[in-house]
Amino acid sequence: MASQKRMARELAQCTATPPDGMTVALANDSDIHNWHITLDGPAGTAYAGGKFGIILRLPDDYPFKPPVVTFATRIYHPNVTNDNAGSICLGMLKPDAWKPATKLFAVLAAVRQLLEEPQPDDPLETRIADEYRQDRKEFEKNARAYVLRYAKGPVKFDAAPAAGAGGGKESSGASGGASGSS
Amino acid sequence: MPPPNTPEEGVLPVTMSYRRPREPVYSRRYSYRRTSTGPSVSPPPPVRLPTPPPAPSPSVPDAPRPSSATRRCSSKCQCIPKLDYQSLDYEVPVDPALQCPICHTPFHQPVTTRTCGHTFCSECLDRSLETQPVCPIDRQPVNPSRDLFRARVISDQLERLKVKCPNKGCDEVCTRELVVSHFDLHCDHTLVHCPDPFCNLRIPRADAQPSSGCLHKNTPCQYCGADVMIADLESHYDDSCSGHTAKCSHCNAIVVRHHMEKHLAKECLGREIHCKNMEYGCQVLDRRPIVEEHERLGCVFEAIGKLVLQRMEDRARIEDLEGRLRTMDARAQRAENTSTSPSSRPRMGSNSFMPGFAPDANIDAGPRTPAGNPAWRSPEDYMLVQFERLEAKIEDLQKMTWEFDGQQAVRQLNDALRMQEQIHELSNRVTALSLQVRSLAVNAQQQSNAQQRNGSSGSPSTSSSGTGGPGTRAPSHEDGRRYHSNPPPRRNSDGRGQHPPRL
Numbered sequence: 001m002a003s004q005k006r007m008a009r010e011l012a013q014c015t016a017t018p019p020d021g022m023t024v025a026l027a028n029d030s031d032i033h034n035w036h037i038t039l040d041g042p043a044g045t046a047y048a049g050g051k052f053g054i055i056l057r058l059p060d061d062y063p064f065k066p067p068v069v070t071f072a073t074r075i076y077h078p079n080v081t082n083d084n085a086g087s088i089c090l091g092m093l094k095p096d097a098w099k100p101a102t103k104l105f106a107v108l109a110a111v112r113q114l115l116e117e118p119q120p121d122d123p124l125e126t127r128i129a130d131e132y133r134q135d136r137k138e139f140e141k142n143a144r145a146y147v148l149r150y151a152k153g154p155v156k157f158d159a160a161p162a163a164g165a166g167g168g169k170e171s172s173g174a175s176g177g178a179s180g181s182s
Numbered sequence: 183m184p185p186p187n188t189p190e191e192g193v194l195p196v197t198m199s200y201r202r203p204r205e206p207v208y209s210r211r212y213s214y215r216r217t218s219t220g221p222s223v224s225p226p227p228p229v230r231l232p233t234p235p236p237a238p239s240p241s242v243p244d245a246p247r248p249s250s251a252t253r254r255c256s257s258k259c260q261c262i263p264k265l266d267y268q269s270l271d272y273e274v275p276v277d278p279a280l281q282c283p284i285c286h287t288p289f290h291q292p293v294t295t296r297t298c299g300h301t302f303c304s305e306c307l308d309r310s311l312e313t314q315p316v317c318p319i320d321r322q323p324v325n326p327s328r329d330l331f332r333a334r335v336i337s338d339q340l341e342r343l344k345v346k347c348p349n350k351g352c353d354e355v356c357t358r359e360l361v362v363s364h365f366d367l368h369c370d371h372t373l374v375h376c377p378d379p380f381c382n383l384r385i386p387r388a389d390a391q392p393s394s395g396c397l398h399k400n401t402p403c404q405y406c407g408a409d410v411m412i413a414d415l416e417s418h419y420d421d422s423c424s425g426h427t428a429k430c431s432h433c434n435a436i437v438v439r440h441h442m443e444k445h446l447a448k449e450c451l452g453r454e455i456h457c458k459n460m461e462y463g464c465q466v467l468d469r470r471p472i473v474e475e476h477e478r479l480g481c482v483f484e485a486i487g488k489l490v491l492q493r494m495e496d497r498a499r500i501e502d503l504e505g506r507l508r509t510m511d512a513r514a515q516r517a518e519n520t521s522t523s524p525s526s527r528p529r530m531g532s533n534s535f536m537p538g539f540a541p542d543a544n545i546d547a548g549p550r551t552p553a554g555n556p557a558w559r560s561p562e563d564y565m566l567v568q569f570e571r572l573e574a575k576i577e578d579l580q581k582m583t584w585e586f587d588g589q590q591a592v593r594q595l596n597d598a599l600r601m602q603e604q605i606h607e608l609s610n611r612v613t614a615l616s617l618q619v620r621s622l623a624v625n626a627q628q629q630s631n632a633q634q635r636n637g638s639s640g641s642p643s644t645s646s647s648g649t650g651g652p653g654t655r656a657p658s659h660e661d662g663r664r665y666h667s668n669p670p671p672r673r674n675s676d677g678r679g680q681h682p683p684r685l
Binding site: 004061096097099101 | 269285
């Protein structure tokens with residue numbers, strides 16, 4: 001298969017020299033399509049000290065279709081749905097913006113970059129985005145509370161359902177309500 | 183009926199099946215030479231000859247299996263796996279710049295976009311353009327029918343790289359250009375159709391002999407009794423057979439039964455073996471480590487073995503030489519019989535020891551002794567004859583030289599005599615002339631003396647010239663005429679006076 005070799009190469013590259021603060025492993029040794037990534041919250045951000053689980057699922061026709069990246073650990077972030085799905089809004093992963101030549105290393109680096117610099121102009125959670133823009137202190141307080149509550153201790157990857165990565169916008173309203181109550 | 187574990191047609195590997203529909207488009211667009219995966223070139227495996235159906239087939243003519251006509255694959259057969267370029271292993275690592283950004287393997291049939299100049303494998307790019315008609319790197323719009331051209335330099339470069347045959351168990355290493363034909367036509371490990379036309383399975387080419395028939399039948403394993411397909415027996419013995427290992431009776435090691443013979447012959451430490459020089463007389467018979475040590479320290483019989491080998495070699499050479507000598511003898515005998523007339527030189531012996539020696543002598547002496555070339559008795563003999571001949575030649579040359587010298591001397595003498603005579607004649611003439619000149623000079627002196635005497639008597643020079651001029655001149659004229667007429671005409675040295683001016 002054309003993609004098998006590429007996936008194997010990318011996995012080898014990412015496990016050998018992963019982006020800063022990340023460790024990459026397969027969810028199941030026999031399935032190269034599901035990656036489990038552990039991300040240490042970048043220092044200097046509200047997420048520092050937390051350990052976030054990220055699930056990267058490669059579609060069958062990867063690299064012609066973009067990989068699906070979701071947070072398995074709940075996170076308080078304008079570009080990540082604040083629910084169990086943990087969908088990410090990342091420009092390069094949108095189907096009409098995906099470039100088959102993009103390497104997964106770049107995708108993982110972009111996810112990490114998203115934690116360092118949230119993109120409130122292209123949000124999944126409009127409420128959190130507004131808070132990020134208008135009341136940074138409140139945002140950081142909430143984010144830290146989320147880290148303390150969800151992102152401490154061993155990372156669990158089974159929290160997020162594998163499916164449901166696509167519809168981030170629809171679920172944003174409901175999840176926004178959920179986050180407000182918590 | 184097919185065995186219970188016969189896979190269905192759809193289970194067969196579909197490695198590149200999704201590419202099939204696009205290939206004609208590709209070949210039309212870039213007109214690549216399709217050597218590998220092109221449906222038109224892939225020949226049917228050679229083993230699938232139209233063999234007559236095996237004996238049981240007439241008994242089940244209406245069986246619901248696929249008939250041989252429908253199963254017989256056409257040139258568009260997809261059930262035989264094609265060479266997968268992306269799975270090739272290269273002998274040396276390939277520069278990342280020569281790898282497709284989509285599949286991350288070295289380019290296969292690379293094409294470059296006209297708009298942005300990015301290069302991809304044609305299959306990867308086609309697949310990507312199907313999803314979105316943009317460049318996979320910078321998302322510039324790409325028109326597949328217009329904006330692409332072959333990157334021939336790159337492909338030529340890559341086709342020359344050495345790759346390993348992708349088949350397991352095959353050690354073939356060749357250039358990427360050739361690996362396709364190796365894989366499709368020659369490799370013993372490539373899967374081809376079972377020689378049985380009623381069998382849908384595939385089998386390595388090495389095992390697909392029409393004579394061996396279908397190997398996809400079950401047979402009970404000789405160790406564990408399980409039903410195993412004949413074609414899978416090897417791997418069954420190696421891996422899954424429950425009774426596949428046994429204890430070696432000599433060294434108690436656990437060995438795969440299937441490899442027991444190899445173990446006993448090459449590995450077993452407990453079994454007694456002979457020294458390798460047994461055939462030369464070494465009596466050592468012991469366990470492998472001891473025998474190996476014995477051989478390492480130097481078995482005495484090893485030297486004897488070498489001698490024996492040497493002797494055999496020498497004997498072969500002697501026999502060879504003897505044979506050649508016999509043929510030579512026979513030839514000499516023939517030559518002797520055919521030579522009839524005596525040669526120019528007395529024969530030294532009729533039973534020549536070295537017949538036909540020195541073919542050069544035959545060539546040289548050929549014209550002189552046309553009746554028959556003497557077969558020289560020995561090299562010395564031949565050299566002697568040559569020497570004599572050369573001596574005679576030298577004598578001839580000496581004589582010629584003497585004759586020539588004599589002639590030369592006579593000719594020189596004649597020439598010298600003639601010259602002497604001429605010189606004498608010339609000297610005579612010169613003396614005569616000098617006498618005449620002297621007498622003339624005396625005359626002139628006398629005349630001038632007479633004139634001086636007249637001048638000193640007192641007459642001016644003009645009157646004397648007017649009166650005595652003709653008188654004095656007349657004799658000079660007459661002298662001049664006499665000089666000019668009587669003696670042989672003389673030539674002036676400058677040649678001007680040769681023709682006196684005409685009046």
